[in-house]
Amino acid sequence: xxxxxxxxxxxxxxxxxxxxxxxxxxxxxxxxxxxxxxxxxxxxxxxxxxxxxxxxxxxxxxxxxxxxxxxxxxxxxxxxxxxxxxxxxxxxxxxxxxxxxxxxxxxxxxxxxxxxxxxxxxxxxxxxxxxxxxxxxxxxxxxxxxxxxxxxxxxxxxxxxxxxxxxxxxxxxxxxxxxxxxxxxxxxxxxxxxxxxxxxxxxxxxxxxxxxxxxxxxxxxxxxxxxxxxxxxxxxxxxxxxxxxxxxxxxxxxxxxxxxxxxxxxxxxxxxxxxxxxxxx
Amino acid sequence: xxxxxxxxxxxxxxxxxxxxxxxxxxxxxxxxxxxxxxxxxxxxxxxxxxxxxxxxxxxxxxxxxxxxxxxxxxxxxxxxxxxxxxxxxxxxxxxxxxxxxxxxxxxxxxxxxxxxxxxxxxxxxxxxxxxxxxxxxxxxxxxxxxxxxxxxxxxxxxxxxxxxxxxxxxxxxxxxxxxxxxxxxxxxxxxxxxxxxxxxxxxxxxxxxxxxxxxxxxxxxxxxxxxxxxxxxxxxxxxxxxxxx
Numbered sequence: 001x002x003x004x005x006x007x008x009x010x011x012x013x014x015x016x017x018x019x020x021x022x023x024x025x026x027x028x029x030x031x032x033x034x035x036x037x038x039x040x041x042x043x044x045x046x047x048x049x050x051x052x053x054x055x056x057x058x059x060x061x062x063x064x065x066x067x068x069x070x071x072x073x074x075x076x077x078x079x080x081x082x083x084x085x086x087x088x089x090x091x092x093x094x095x096x097x098x099x100x101x102x103x104x105x106x107x108x109x110x111x112x113x114x115x116x117x118x119x120x121x122x123x124x125x126x127x128x129x130x131x132x133x134x135x136x137x138x139x140x141x142x143x144x145x146x147x148x149x150x151x152x153x154x155x156x157x158x159x160x161x162x163x164x165x166x167x168x169x170x171x172x173x174x175x176x177x178x179x180x181x182x183x184x185x186x187x188x189x190x191x192x193x194x195x196x197x198x199x200x201x202x203x204x205x206x207x208x209x210x211x212x213x214x215x216x217x218x219x220x221x222x223x224x225x226x227x228x229x230x231x232x233x234x235x236x237x238x239x240x241x242x243x244x245x246x247x248x249x250x251x252x253x254x255x256x257x258x259x260x261x262x263x264x265x266x267x268x269x270x271x272x273x274x275x276x277x278x279x280x281x
Numbered sequence: 282x283x284x285x286x287x288x289x290x291x292x293x294x295x296x297x298x299x300x301x302x303x304x305x306x307x308x309x310x311x312x313x314x315x316x317x318x319x320x321x322x323x324x325x326x327x328x329x330x331x332x333x334x335x336x337x338x339x340x341x342x343x344x345x346x347x348x349x350x351x352x353x354x355x356x357x358x359x360x361x362x363x364x365x366x367x368x369x370x371x372x373x374x375x376x377x378x379x380x381x382x383x384x385x386x387x388x389x390x391x392x393x394x395x396x397x398x399x400x401x402x403x404x405x406x407x408x409x410x411x412x413x414x415x416x417x418x419x420x421x422x423x424x425x426x427x428x429x430x431x432x433x434x435x436x437x438x439x440x441x442x443x444x445x446x447x448x449x450x451x452x453x454x455x456x457x458x459x460x461x462x463x464x465x466x467x468x469x470x471x472x473x474x475x476x477x478x479x480x481x482x483x484x485x486x487x488x489x490x491x492x493x494x495x496x497x498x499x500x501x502x503x504x505x506x507x508x509x510x511x512x513x514x515x516x517x518x519x520x521x522x523x524x525x526x
Contacts (some may be wrong), residue, residue, distance in 0.1 A: 025370060042370070044371055047372075063296075117372065
């Protein structure tokens with residue numbers, strides 16, 4: 001089973017730029033990009049890399065099967081067309097013209113275009129952005145199946161859940177830099193802070209800060225805001241100690257906020273004090 | 282050869298686009314019958330010594346084939362907008378094969394256009410010897426090389442919503458200055474400008490009917506210069522065009 005790596009970061013972090021450089025579509029301003037010990041262009045020319053780019057539709061006037069055959073013919077060791085159609089769930093509409101496909105079907109064919117190349121490294125740039133929940137699940141089932149063949153998959157995403165569920169390893173990017181790199185559960189613990197907000201007048205902040213699972217506290221009028229490393233433990237402790245707490249909200253910190261926290265660490269050198277603002281997701 | 286399947290599907294794709302097909306073949310035909318039909322009996326148009334049906338047959342063939350060659354630009358622009366160009370670039374498809382496929386497809390459309398116009402010309406009484414038909418066709422095909430490059434260059438620079446206007450206007454202007462609609466005469470401003478355009482020499486292919494060679498050395502030189510300039514522009518446009526559209 002090959003490794004599946006998530007390139008995780010908020011919009012504008014540099015994920016797509018990194019991927020474009022990895023694929024030889026963009027030259028680095030400084031330094032070099034290399035893939036399998038050679039230039040990205042050479043790796044691409046050798047058919048060692050395949051990719052599904054962020055945006056893209058299909059060219060018209062070919063059937064799905066013809067389109068997949070056309071792309072497959074460019075690679076040294078393509079998968080069999082029938083196998084790819086099966087794998088991506090595109091068999092039922094294989095003889096349809098590409099311009100007549102629904103949005104979901106188009107996404108399946110786009111995955112098929114990437115898979116037929118049968119590369120050592122498959123790069124996916126925010127592959128599920130245009131998919132609905134069902135399409136997303138089907139897509140990741142397909143990719144898992146592909147990874148069991150010993151292939152490496154690198155995908156860019158700004159969904160922490162997606163990285164957590166489907167990747168073995170996550171590389172965190174912010175402002176064009178890598179801010180963390182490790183197994184997904186570690187990364188998740190690092191950025192997956194939650195905030196508990198509750199109306200609780202007249203309570204001592206220091207007492208709240210001592211509760212299990214709470215890493216920092218703050219007051220907003222009558223409400224208190226608890227930034228938690230473990231919100232499950234924190235909420236139990238909070239309700240045990242203060243049964244009168246009401247209007248309770250538990251909010252997952254968005255990646256943007258988590259990244260702000262992570263990147264602010266350098267400047268403030270005090271991670272505990274970094275405020276967790278309200279999440280948008 | 283790795284590109285064969287790819288080229289075959291590119292051809293198939295073009296043949297299947299029926300609307301494009303009918304319009305690009307039909308439009309020059311209609312124009313031909315309108316213009317040449319009206320002057321069918323003219324034996325020497327504008328003092329050229331060439332009959333009107335023959336002159337306009339070459340004239341409209343140049344118009345039709347220029348459009349056919351440049352239409353690859355429209356297809357490229359659409360493919361770029363769909364992100365397909367980037368998809369191809371991350372495949373082992375060599376640029377050489379990519380260009381070859383585009384040029385072969387354009388030439389296929391151009392040849393169909395030429396065949397249709399020859400049929401129409403014959404219907405209006407154009408009669409040439411086999412050698413003359415072949416020579417004229419050969420000159421037309423050579424004369425289209427710069428346009429193949431121009432189509433690719435435009436396709437990689439323009440967007441689908443601007444390329445229609447650019448191509449329509451460009452072909453009309455080149456056809457006008459090339460003498461598609463009327464002979465430009467042997468002197469004067471239009472003649473002087475036309476001489477340096479590949480479209481002029483396309484239309485001049487009709488001079489095969491006068492015996493001797495239809496293209497003087499100057500014609501070959503003009504074609505060669507345009508080919509070199511436009512090919513390098515096309516290559517440059519293709520190389521630079523790696524970003525998102």
